[in-house]
Amino acid sequence: MVSDRAGGALARGIALGYLSLVVLLPLAALVWSSRSHGLGAFWDQATEPEALSALKLTLALAAICALVNAVAGTAIAWVLVRDRFRGRGLVDSVIDLPFALPTIVAGLTLLALYGPGGPFKVDVAFTRMGVLLALLFVTLPFVVRAVQPVLLELDREMEEAAASLGARSFTVFRRIVFPNLLPAILSGVALAFSRAIGEFGAVVLISGNLPFKTEVSSVYIFQQVESDNGAAAAAVSVLLLAISLAVLLGIGAFRRWRTKYDHA
Amino acid sequence: MSRYLLRFTALGYVAFLLLVPVGFVFYRAFGDGLGHAWDAVTTDRAIHALELTLMLTAIAVPANTIVGIILALMLVRTRFRGRGLLNAVVDLPLALSPVVVGLALYLLYGRGGWLGGLAERGVHVLFAFPGMLLATMFVSLPFVVREVVPVLREIGTEQEQAAETLGARPFQVFRRVTFPAIRWAVAYGVVLTTARCIGEFGAVSIVSGRIEGKTETLPIYVQSQYAFDFDTSGAYAASVVLALIAIATVVLLRVFQPKEEVL
Amino acid sequence: MRVICIALLGVALLAGSAAGASRGGSVDLVAYSTPKDAYGKIIASFQKTSAGNGTGFNESYAASGDQARAVAAGLKADIVALALDPDVNMLVGKGLVPKNWAANSHKGIVSDSVVVFVVRDGNPKHIKGWGDLVKPGIQVITPNPFTSGGARWNVMAAYGAQRKAGKTDKQAIAYLKKFFQHVPVQPDSARAALQVFAQGKGDVLITYENEAIYAEKKGVHTEYKTPKSTLLIETPVALTKSGLKKPAAKAFYKFLWSSTAQKAFASQGFRPVVKSVAKSYKFYRPSGLFTINTTKLGLTGWTKVQTRFFHPTNGIVAKIEKSLGH
Numbered sequence: 001m002v003s004d005r006a007g008g009a010l011a012r013g014i015a016l017g018y019l020s021l022v023v024l025l026p027l028a029a030l031v032w033s034s035r036s037h038g039l040g041a042f043w044d045q046a047t048e049p050e051a052l053s054a055l056k057l058t059l060a061l062a063a064i065c066a067l068v069n070a071v072a073g074t075a076i077a078w079v080l081v082r083d084r085f086r087g088r089g090l091v092d093s094v095i096d097l098p099f100a101l102p103t104i105v106a107g108l109t110l111l112a113l114y115g116p117g118g119p120f121k122v123d124v125a126f127t128r129m130g131v132l133l134a135l136l137f138v139t140l141p142f143v144v145r146a147v148q149p150v151l152l153e154l155d156r157e158m159e160e161a162a163a164s165l166g167a168r169s170f171t172v173f174r175r176i177v178f179p180n181l182l183p184a185i186l187s188g189v190a191l192a193f194s195r196a197i198g199e200f201g202a203v204v205l206i207s208g209n210l211p212f213k214t215e216v217s218s219v220y221i222f223q224q225v226e227s228d229n230g231a232a233a234a235a236v237s238v239l240l241l242a243i244s245l246a247v248l249l250g251i252g253a254f255r256r257w258r259t260k261y262d263h264a
Numbered sequence: 265m266s267r268y269l270l271r272f273t274a275l276g277y278v279a280f281l282l283l284v285p286v287g288f289v290f291y292r293a294f295g296d297g298l299g300h301a302w303d304a305v306t307t308d309r310a311i312h313a314l315e316l317t318l319m320l321t322a323i324a325v326p327a328n329t330i331v332g333i334i335l336a337l338m339l340v341r342t343r344f345r346g347r348g349l350l351n352a353v354v355d356l357p358l359a360l361s362p363v364v365v366g367l368a369l370y371l372l373y374g375r376g377g378w379l380g381g382l383a384e385r386g387v388h389v390l391f392a393f394p395g396m397l398l399a400t401m402f403v404s405l406p407f408v409v410r411e412v413v414p415v416l417r418e419i420g421t422e423q424e425q426a427a428e429t430l431g432a433r434p435f436q437v438f439r440r441v442t443f444p445a446i447r448w449a450v451a452y453g454v455v456l457t458t459a460r461c462i463g464e465f466g467a468v469s470i471v472s473g474r475i476e477g478k479t480e481t482l483p484i485y486v487q488s489q490y491a492f493d494f495d496t497s498g499a500y501a502a503s504v505v506l507a508l509i510a511i512a513t514v515v516l517l518r519v520f521q522p523k524e525e526v527l
Numbered sequence: 528m529r530v531i532c533i534a535l536l537g538v539a540l541l542a543g544s545a546a547g548a549s550r551g552g553s554v555d556l557v558a559y560s561t562p563k564d565a566y567g568k569i570i571a572s573f574q575k576t577s578a579g580n581g582t583g584f585n586e587s588y589a590a591s592g593d594q595a596r597a598v599a600a601g602l603k604a605d606i607v608a609l610a611l612d613p614d615v616n617m618l619v620g621k622g623l624v625p626k627n628w629a630a631n632s633h634k635g636i637v638s639d640s641v642v643v644f645v646v647r648d649g650n651p652k653h654i655k656g657w658g659d660l661v662k663p664g665i666q667v668i669t670p671n672p673f674t675s676g677g678a679r680w681n682v683m684a685a686y687g688a689q690r691k692a693g694k695t696d697k698q699a700i701a702y703l704k705k706f707f708q709h710v711p712v713q714p715d716s717a718r719a720a721l722q723v724f725a726q727g728k729g730d731v732l733i734t735y736e737n738e739a740i741y742a743e744k745k746g747v748h749t750e751y752k753t754p755k756s757t758l759l760i761e762t763p764v765a766l767t768k769s770g771l772k773k774p775a776a777k778a779f780y781k782f783l784w785s786s787t788a789q790k791a792f793a794s795q796g797f798r799p800v801v802k803s804v805a806k807s808y809k810f811y812r813p814s815g816l817f818t819i820n821t822t823k824l825g826l827t828g829w830t831k832v833q834t835r836f837f838h839p840t841n842g843i844v845a846k847i848e849k850s851l852g853h
Contacts, residue, residue, distance in 0.1 A: 008434060011334045012334065012338055014331070014334070015331045015334040015335050015338065018327070018331045019331070019335070019353065019354075019405075021398075022398060022401045022402050022405065023353060023356060023357065023402055023405065024353065025372060025378075026365070026368035026369050026371075026372045026398075026402070027356070027368055029368055029371045029372035029377060029378055030364070030367060030368040030371055030372075032378075033371045049849060050849075072274070072277050075270060075273065075274045075277075076274045076277065076278060078270065078274070079270060079271050079274040079275065083267065083270075083271050085271065091275065091278060092518075093514050093515070093517075093518050094278065094282060094283065094514070095278070095282075096513075096514045096517050096518075097282055097286060097510060097511075097514055098282070099456065099459060099513075099517075100459040100463070100509075100510035100511075100513035100514050100517075101286070101463065101506070101507060101510040102462065102463030102464070102465055102482075102483045102486075102506050102510070103463065103465050103466070103483075104465045104483045104484075104486050104487050105289065105463075105483070105486060105503040105506050105507060105510075106285065108289075108486065108487075108490060108499060108500075108503060109285040109286070109288050109289050109292075109503070110285055111726075112288065112292065113284065113285055113288050115726060115727075115728075116726050116727030116728050117726050117727040123727075125726075125728065126711060126712045126728065133281075136281055137281055137282070137285070140278075140281060140282065169266075191358075194358070194359050195358075197361065198359070198360060198361025198362065198363070198364065199361070200361060200362050200363045200465070200466035201362070201465035201466050201483070205487075205490075208711070208712040208714075208723075209671060209712060209713050209714060209715065210711070210712055210713070211848060212851075217361075218361045218362075218363045218364075218466070219363075221361070221363045221364065221367060222363045222366075222466070222470065223671075223673075223674065223715070225363070225366070225367050225370055225470055226590075226592075226593040226596060226597075226674055226715070227592070227593075227596060227673055227674065227839070228596040228599060228600065229839075230367070230370065230371050230374070233367050234367065234371060237361070237363075237364040237367055237368075240361065240364070241359070241360065241364065244359055245359070248359065370600065373601075374600045374601055375599065375600055375601050380601075383601045388601070388603070390600065390601050390602075391597070391601060391602045391603065473587060473597055473602045474587055474589060475555075475585050475586070475587045475602075476585075476586050476587060476588070477585070477586075478585050490722065491714075491716075491718065491719045491722050492560060492563065492588060492589075492716075492718045492719070492722075493563070494718075494721070494722065494725070494741075494745045494747075
């Protein structure tokens with residue numbers, strides 16, 4: 001095998017060394033710093049009223065965002081796969097924009113559009129709705145791109161059979177298509193949730209910094225760093241990461257359980 | 265008909281959320297005319313910001329590509345203890361908030377950090393190019409790996425093994441058998457990595473110190489123009505540059521979309 | 528091929544850090560968010576003098592508190608131009624600025640200003656005094672006191688004005704609580720607050736007089752009102768220990784009090800501290816002007832005030848913000 005020879009060992013060494021320098025070492029410093037004053041101090045800082053409020057808001061908004069994406073993303077994927085209309089290819093390409101556009105640009109333009117002085121006479125700047133809007137922007141592609149390939153592969157025989165037996169299209173969707181899409185939707189939701197929890201650039205302008213009202217955890221952490229409260233920032237970061245991992249593992253386990261069940 | 269309703273709703277959502285904001289960037293930037301926007305984006309500071317962004321990208325992308333391919337090979341072709349852990353570590357940058365990445369670097373290289381002593385010896389990591397490079401490399405690490413791994417899995421090892429039994433050396437096997445099979449996945453991953461590097465804001469913002477003309481990337485410049493210099497047209501003009509790069513990225517992604525192998 | 532790339536990477540890292548190291552004849556200026564245009568002019572004038580000829584400048588402008596902490600964390604600075612003394616003194620505590628930084632004839636203060644109200648053109652909500660800020664429905668924009676220096680000047684101006692009107696310490700603090708109830712958003716710096724206000728948020732912005740003048744220069748549709756009772760803002764500049772080693776930095780520091788530099792400040796709306804220059808400019812003198820050292824109003828100097836009001840957990844403002852959050 002390529003990787004079994006000496007040259008392979010060197011390559012592996014370099015790759016692992018790079019990974020350690022770039023990823024592991026800084027994260028170790030982060031975890032260390034959050035523990036440096038003891039577990040008690042860690043918990044105190046992580047559960048500071050302002051930090052806790054930010055965390056609750058972050059989780060709530062990320063959950064709403066994930067839910068909206070589950071529905072909207074599936075609908076968009078459906079339209080892109082099953083529907084035919086002019087410009088379909090264009091719309092399909094456009095979906096990738098949030099991956100490519102810098103978050104600060106997204107945040108700037110959302111603020112200008114839907115904030116005070118915008119052309120639509122709507123002002124969600126410095127509100128939770130504004131933050132949600134920013135989160136929806138950056139997480140749009142995740143569920144769409146997760147569901148599309150599954151929809152493409154789906155064998156339509158069962159749907160056609162069910163339809164010929166008299167089932168209405170919604171029933172067909174609910175009982176045949178949806179269960180097949182569920183694992184993909186959950187994957188997409190997990191990614192969207194994970195991204196929404198940590199989003200900073202798109203949110204920081206429109207959020208407005210209001211403690212206890214529109215301050216999300218990423219902005220709180222940023223402010224703590226700027227205030228040189230490295231340990232407090234680290235504590236909240238580690239807690240956020242732990243929650244994020246727990247949710248990801250939970251969704252992953254649920255997925256595996258569902259697919260096992262389906263193939264039983 | 266429900267089909268039209270669904271289409272209308274779905275497309276309306278995309279238009280409202282995606283197209284209108286992006287279009288608005290162009291509208292605002294060129295609102296005072298093409299010349300004005302051009303002037304705003306060709307100041308010394310803006311040009312430096314663009315150069316810095318591109319320089320960071322020019323180093324981070326090849327590094328992450330090479331390491332990414334090696335890691336993908338490790339994850340798919342070899343069995344070793346901790347393979348699952350390696351998989352998780354590679355995916356970690358995707359799950360982390362960019363602010364947390366910046367914080368980690370800040371804690372490591374700042375005064376009092378494990379490597380804080382470097383600054384006193386004249387090696388400046390924070391508030392200088394190296395710190396920004398490390399942040400950029402961190403956040404853009406996973407993309408090539410994630411694109412290559414499924415392809416490697418799919419193509420299997422038969423052709424590689426065949427080549428080996430015919431006497432090819434490992435690097436030849438890689439160059440002539442493995443790489444051609446994964447090159448579209450690599451290309452796709454490179455485009456994603458590049459887009460991420462150029463667009464990075466949170467992590468780099470924390471470690472850069474925002475020194476004008478020295479440690480401002482183009483995204484940081486956009487925020488600075490908007491929040492400090494009252495130069496909204498400057499902010500939008502720079503945003504247009506970034507948006508154009510984003511559109512080019514999207515086009516390239518379409519071109520390199522993993523295709524079905526027709527052999 | 529791999530080896531070449533790793534080598535390139537190493538070279539790039541070294542080159543990057545070398546580029547970051549100081550070259551001869553370059554001065555690092557770290558300042559708060561508002562005086563950027565002023566320093567731009569002053570630097571240009573300085574570079575025309577023999578002492579400044581050929582000197583390069585690295586400038587960074589952001590919220591005062593944030594900048595102080597950045598310097599403490601390693602941001603290179605030869606000259607720190609911050610919004611208020613405590614931010615400089617924090618750096619003294621970290622051993623980065625010498626204890627005697629303020630030992631010149633102007634006590635280290637390079638320009639003055641006053642706290643003013645910026646309102647929309649025509650002052651549609653008729654805001655004139657501090658009492659108008661807490662009328663029902665009025666939204667006040669002021670930055671975050673834990674990151675911005677300007678915000679702290681604003682808070683102490685509000686407090687001092689209440690004391691000047693005869694209120695007790697307790698009543699003045701109660702006013703501060705009402706004040707913060709009217710603040711919908713706290714941007715991180717004075718300049719960011721102006722940006723937010725210019726976008727249309729809020730009815731009145733509390734800020735430096737020079738920032739109000741800057742807004743008018745930039746064509747924002749605002750005017751400003753100077754309340755009768757307001758606080759004199761005195762902004763300090765200090766040479767850091769690394770700046771003391773650079774002749775160019777020391778020369779630039781001295782230059783800041785030259786008439787050229789002071790005139791440059793004045794042209795940008797800052798009040799000059801050198802009397803001979805100040806005489807030729809007609810800045811409005813509020814009848815109820817007080818300073819941070821006006822003890823009879825409870826303003827006992829920045830060191831005590833910073834701890835009493837702005838301590839991040841036990842300070843009066845922190846307690847007010849917490850109480851408003853629930």
